[in-house]
Amino acid sequence: MSDKNVNKVKKILAIAMVFLSVTLLTSCWDKQELDQMAFVLSMGIDRSPAGLLDLTARIAVPEAIVGAGQIGGGAGPTAPGQITKVLTVTARTLPEGVALLEATVERRISFMQCRIVVIDEKLVEEGLHRTIDFFNRHREFRRSLIFFMAKGSPAREIFQHAVPVLEENIARYVEDIVDIQRQFGFSPFVRLHDLNNTMEMYHFDGLIPIMAINEEVAEEKEGEDVKPRPTEEYWQDDEPAHEELKTIPGKLHRSGGNPVSYVGAGVLVGGKLVGFMNADEVRITELLRGRYKTGIWSIPLAQEEMNYASVILDHQRPPLIAVDTSTEPIRITVTIRMKGKLMEVQGQDIGTPEAFRLVEKKIAEALNKKALDVIARMQSIPADPFHFIRPLRWRTLTTKEYVAIPWHEWFQNAEVVVDFQPEVEFFGFQVNPSRPNLKVEEKVLEEPTEEELPGEEEWE
């Protein structure tokens, strides 16, 4: 081998050494095997009584998940309490909490798979801008992080009480909640991104979905399982009929299932909690905002009791919002078109186009009333989670002009007209409701009496 060749070999060796050293060195730094990490699936933040922050984290136990799902064949642990562990640490700031968490768990904490954060009501009242900077800045959180507000009880409680009805996997549970949010709109779909946007954007106000513990169901919870209580007990909490159903998250009358319910929303102005909405109101708000997709509505058809029509109303086109600033106070007109299908009609014949129009009119009236109620309440705050400023935004040319609009004052006194235009298109398989024939009709329609029916005594 000549000298030249020796040099060449040396050169190649040197380059190879550099490469090797780089590769070997780097693998010591960032390489994290999956089994060296503890994945936080969800987080809760509370204000502790002492004024510190309670950071609650739900950490996945991958081995248990695999054991439950695949290899064992179903004999493994399935409850969220077994495939995940809930930890709480208290610290002055969130990053400090994370540091403490790292010290508590054997493995390295990773928030990469964290999909959901539950914030305590008190923290939202203080203003979200103090909390969310951590999430905005940290590389492991994305702006698609889902936020919930814990109402009525601390976020930590919610972690302790959550028992999904079907899902074994917490990650999928979260995804499902979000899907339901987007689909039916009982609570708004709010990401970190939306929180940031509504906080910073001029003249826009936001919502935050609420998670709350239903006291009735929470009482039924024993250990990891919810045991539905006997019917007698369930009836004790019954409320008088014919009243407007309460769709406030903690108060919904139900039994079994998940003690945690996620309906309703808090209203935010500049990231601060200023008011609440129940589930129905959130649906109306989603309609006004143009995010509504579908939902089932029951509307009283006549003044008579127990005479309802139920429809599925689907989103048809974005709402048309018009803001007339020439008047004093300004006038906001919202036109919303929806498509619907009948689900149930009680007692009344609707087999003609005219009757259909009547049903439509009734639905429109009912929705109108609900919408005006919500808007009036928001006007009193004042907060505009409906984003009614959108048409005005298009009419401004420069940002200075836009920022100068005194929207909240205008909105507070605005005259709002909401025009729902539901189009009930189809009636299902049945045109008119089945009813007893004319011969027996009168008899059937009689009020049920307290008397015993013939033959009933033999049954007892």
Next chain:
Amino acid sequence: MKKPGMLGTFELFLLLWLYSTSTILLALPRIYAQDGQSALWLLPIISYLYLLPFIWVIIKLRDYFPDKILVEIPVILFGRWAGYLVGWPLAFYILFVTAMALREFTDVVNYIILPETPSWALLLPFLIASAYGAYKGPEAISRANVILLPLTLGAFIFLLFSSFTQAELYFLAPILGPGLDELLISAFLRLSVFIEVAILMALYPNIRSGKALRFVAFYGMAFSAFFMALVLLAYGLNFPFANTQLIGSPLFQLVRNINWGRFLQNLESLFVFTTVLMMIIKISLSLYIAVITFAKTIESPFYQPYVFPFAFITYLYTFMPTDYLTAVKWEYEFLRPYGFISLFILASFLLAVAAWRKKKRPRKKRSLKREPTAL
């Protein structure tokens, strides 16, 4: 010197696209957002209009010196000393600008995907790859660019499209941002964003014809400006104007928002892949241009021996700014604007002198062209 490899029009077009668009990957959208607020996407389009004279100068200059690069022109016109005067500073200027972009890139990548690897280790393999590309020359770089197009342009368009699906259309309004007058002024001040078009002056010998250059310079830059506008539009439609100025690495933040359902989200690592590809191609071309400028200045017959030393100098320059924000400041407040002005003045001056000489001695046009071979 070895006969330079020729770049096809298609390759050059895409190379110019990549070279000028990759600035958008880093801090640029934030800077545009400060200037343009809700109308940030209008800025590159307006800037492109201002850029037209410079493009015209570049095209005209090639008509006089079709097989020379920029630093060889003063030698022909004035003599050896002029070549040194232009060549040395230019070569190191290119290196320094490259190093600043590299620094911004490293810091962002370092934070996003490899937070614990020190940046010197991150940069080493990166620069080796870039130096290898520069060593192979513009022909190889442009071809590599074309075959990786599905991973760069394709992925980019996919990500843009994905982010448009989440856009809020009313973020577009107010349509003029801070006002038309301010837009026009800031577009002019930000003209140096398009300084990348000057690489064409170093690729004169690799371009087949004046027609190809004209096409690439006008339409290529127009495409780049349009593409940048599109990216900025995506950014502006996803974040309200109050927010756009606050985000440090805008495109990454944009990509992190993408959610195509359960199985297609968290695409930022994929986007880093695209970014790395684009940046390596960009840096290797920059390195090649710096090296060829230097080699031509010192009349070296080959440029290859200088590639690795220059890569090492770039590596050192990269660590000169103390942090990300300093690098951004140096790049956008000093290097780019003054570099642009100097290059524009230099190119127009050379063009004027060349035109004047030709007019004076119209018969000797041929000798003007032949002269360098005698030198």
Next chain:
Amino acid sequence: MSWVKWKKLLSVKKPYIDKSFSLPPPPKKGKSTLEEEVDLLSLYEPKQQPTPYPDTKNQAETPEDYIPTNLSEVEQWLDKEFLLSLNDDIILRPLSIGLPKTLPALLVYFQSQVNNEHLSAMVIHPMTMELTPPAPIPEAPTLLELLAKKVTSAPGEYVILQDKKTIVERLINGHIVLFVEGQSEAIVIEGIEVPGRSVSTPIIESTARGPQEGFVEDLDTNIGLVRARLRTSRLVCEIRVVGRMARTRYCLLYVAGLTNPAMVEEMRKRIQSIDVDTVHDMGLFEQYIEDQSNSLFPQHLITERPDRVSSALADGSMAVFLDRSPFGLVAPISIWTFIHSPEDMYLRNPFGSFARFLRIMSLILTLFAPALYIAVTSYHPEMLPTELMLATAGAREQVPFPVFIEVLFLEFSLELIREASLRVPQQIGPTIGIVGAIIIGSAAVEAGIVSPILVVVMAITALASFSIPAYTFFYSIRILRLLFLASAAALGLYGLAIVTLIVAFHLAGVKSLGVPLLSPLTPSRTVADDLIFRGPILRQKKRPLYIRPLDTIRQNPSRPPRSRMKKQKLRRTL
């Protein structure tokens, strides 16, 4: 509006039936240059005179170079040349020619290269027979000519030579030489029959459709297989020898008037610059003429299918065959050739395109799947959906090694299986598969050495890699995969991107006989609708331009679509 105008809307105007026109029809577009009269010889004439075979032109200058007239001297000379006492393969058979006047003669040949029956029937038998010629024939002035023309009945060519060197050359190439006492020349008769197998099905490039014959070791058979598919007078076959010692015959095939002469010249130059004692096989031969023999990418197509060679020749490429090598070399090519299989063209457009798509996907998969797995699991766990990530993490809980070691283990064992199944006798070949399946499939998982998800990934990778039709490319893929694997293990997606680009830079510089391997994609050239996906057959009207053929049109460009062709009506004949 008048009725006439309305009528136009209702009925279609009939075309003119009168077929007489005042002007002749325009000349056909795109007439093939193959049909034109061009002086092709001047185009392809070698610029530098090659060493021809047989070396007849290199005449001897000194008397020592001529063969002796005396048979015993001939024997002495042969002994010196061939070491007769040691060399048992060469046969010196004395015989006496049965002319009216009996003459002693000497038949010299290599036993192994000559068919004995053939020799006996065609040469020895007629020679030794008593011959009574009616009269000396005027066309055969010498005795040897008379013998050659009149007596032997061998079908091959004969030459009468007197040059020692040339005779030795002929002998070692399997010819029979007949020395006759008193003659200063010798007859060289072709009687070669080299042992070898007969044409059989292709082994590594088998397809379901298409011809089922592959090249064999014999050069002439191989040329015959190609010529049978390309019966044109312009198919040139230049046969020369390569190797100082071995003198192996090779053949350069091209279509004159189609293949670019500059390329032919370049190929000739490269082959002639091979100055080495032996070139045993196409694999060696290929490395000698490659642009970059250290590259990771093959630069020629090595194929054993005659249909593939003939289609490449018809596109304007060249082919080279080497004697005793059952593979043909095709150059220049582009990298896309490696994902093409001849089958794609034989199937209809959608099926062919689908197969190509599948192959591209599997190429990407086999290159990147293990690397991506490593990168994602050890650097970017956020990329996976939570459930999948948790499942992967759960599967990994039992495994004590880092992912990289796990992947290497599997990769190594897969390579072992591959290598082992090449070596073992065919009878126990399936055993290897079973052993591999058991070890890797279940035992390794149960032992907790590898995680089940990784086994799935690696199995798909291995399967995908087998779908690549070009065997030489297969090696590139294996090496590249390891390269990507190492980079991903070192720096995750970042490292993967860097190495991808280095490979791309490298690939961009590789050329096949001066044609960039990546063309026609970049540098972009017109392509006949057959790059990654193949187009409809009727649209493939042009030859691939990156090979720069002299004639670019493959199909009559003015051919009307089939829908406009006149249809023959089926009629009942009775």
